[in-house]
Amino acid sequence: MGLLENRLPNVGLFKLADKAVDWARLSSIWPVTFGIACCAIEMMATGMAHFDLDRFGMGVFRASPRQADLMIVAGTVNVKMAPVVKRLYEQMPEPKWVIAMGACGVGGGPYCKYGYNIIKGVDNIIPVDVYVPGCPPRPEALLDGLMRVQEKIRKQQVLTRKSN
Amino acid sequence: MQPAQIFEKLQAEGVAGLLEFAEGPIDPSILVEPDKLQEVLSVLKEHDDLRFDQLSLLSGVPYEDRFECVYHLLSTVLKHAIVLRVKLDAQEPSVPTASTVHPTADWHERETFDLVGIRFEGHPDLRRIYLPEGWVGHPMRRDYVDPEEFQGIPLTDVKREEWEAEEKAAKAAAAEGAASEEAAGSGSDGKAEG
Numbered sequence: 001m002g003l004l005e006n007r008l009p010n011v012g013l014f015k016l017a018d019k020a021v022d023w024a025r026l027s028s029i030w031p032v033t034f035g036i037a038c039c040a041i042e043m044m045a046t047g048m049a050h051f052d053l054d055r056f057g058m059g060v061f062r063a064s065p066r067q068a069d070l071m072i073v074a075g076t077v078n079v080k081m082a083p084v085v086k087r088l089y090e091q092m093p094e095p096k097w098v099i100a101m102g103a104c105g106v107g108g109g110p111y112c113k114y115g116y117n118i119i120k121g122v123d124n125i126i127p128v129d130v131y132v133p134g135c136p137p138r139p140e141a142l143l144d145g146l147m148r149v150q151e152k153i154r155k156q157q158v159l160t161r162k163s164n
Numbered sequence: 165m166q167p168a169q170i171f172e173k174l175q176a177e178g179v180a181g182l183l184e185f186a187e188g189p190i191d192p193s194i195l196v197e198p199d200k201l202q203e204v205l206s207v208l209k210e211h212d213d214l215r216f217d218q219l220s221l222l223s224g225v226p227y228e229d230r231f232e233c234v235y236h237l238l239s240t241v242l243k244h245a246i247v248l249r250v251k252l253d254a255q256e257p258s259v260p261t262a263s264t265v266h267p268t269a270d271w272h273e274r275e276t277f278d279l280v281g282i283r284f285e286g287h288p289d290l291r292r293i294y295l296p297e298g299w300v301g302h303p304m305r306r307d308y309v310d311p312e313e314f315q316g317i318p319l320t321d322v323k324r325e326e327w328e329a330e331e332k333a334a335k336a337a338a339a340e341g342a343a344s345e346e347a348a349g350s351g352s353d354g355k356a357e358g
Contacts, residue, residue, distance in 0.1 A: 119319070120318075124317060
């Protein structure tokens with residue numbers, strides 16, 4: 001929040017202000033369209049009618065990383081794709097979160113032993129907040145992961161001072 | 165036309181560079197000399213009875229003592245198919261490009277160069293197509309060793325290797341425990357330890 005970040009004392013109304021900011025952030029997390037491989041299909045399924053993402057406020061997938069808060073790395077990351085993932089992550093403005101979706105993003109997936117061209121887990125390139133295992137994870141699992149990101153945001157102290 | 169008939173037709177036309185005809189249950193193939201490859205391919209393409217206008221597959225095969233390049237040709241007009249093979253040197257495999265006759269060979273030869281390391285002379289743009297630039301080695305060769313990292317990005321799965329080492333140690337300890345129990349003659353059920 002710039003000048004106001006972690007400045008206010010952690011009492012009363014300021015706590016409420018914190019909660020309001022957190023609530024605003026977690027109710028409108030805008031993901032960037034980053035479906036690389038098969039997990040993208042499950043991500044699309046989660047966004048579609050049956051397992052709606054729009055009711056969480058996450059229905060708008062932004063095409064540009066500069067307008068997004070969340071990067072769902074859905075799919076296998078090659079060595080050739082790794083600099084692109086890093087560049088797109090760095091283009092996202094703060095605050096930003098990352099979900100590693102699927103076995104490939106979590107730890108290399110089925111390619112973890114003999115895949116010479118695969119990054120074994122996207123956390124070798126960018127910092128990850130939530131890991132969603134599965135190959136591919138069911139939409140309910142991805143929704144669980146997204147709700148955990150919401151929990152993470154809910155606990156953040158944005159305006160109030162953090163106690164040592 | 166059957167593959168044997170195609171071979172006889174080529175021989176009757178006086179095409180040079182045909183070495184032998186290899187019978188086989190799946191793909192009877194014609195072994196061709198590397199230098200005469202482009203000539204054989206253009207005869208196969210242009211002759212009225214042969215008309216092999218499609219190169220469906222071009223692949224490099226690494227054996228222990230040599231490399232081979234295999235060409236699957238298909239005729240969409242006359243509906244027959246043939247396989248050509250070229251035997252290459254083990255140290256520096258190199259063959260004239262097929263892209264002058266069949267332009268689709270361009271990317272197939274780039275793939276073969278990328279993964280197996282066969283050089284194609286006369287190719288317009290021979291560089292890697294799957295692996296990133298700066299990758300060292302050709303992964304589909306028999307002596308290839310997976311790299312540990314590439315330009316700073318780690319490529320080994322450290323956590324899985326540690327876990328596998330722990331499992332091995334635990335199994336070895338369990339086997340030792342079972343062996344010492346049997347030696348002591350305790351009479352317990354040895355199978356349960358495995």
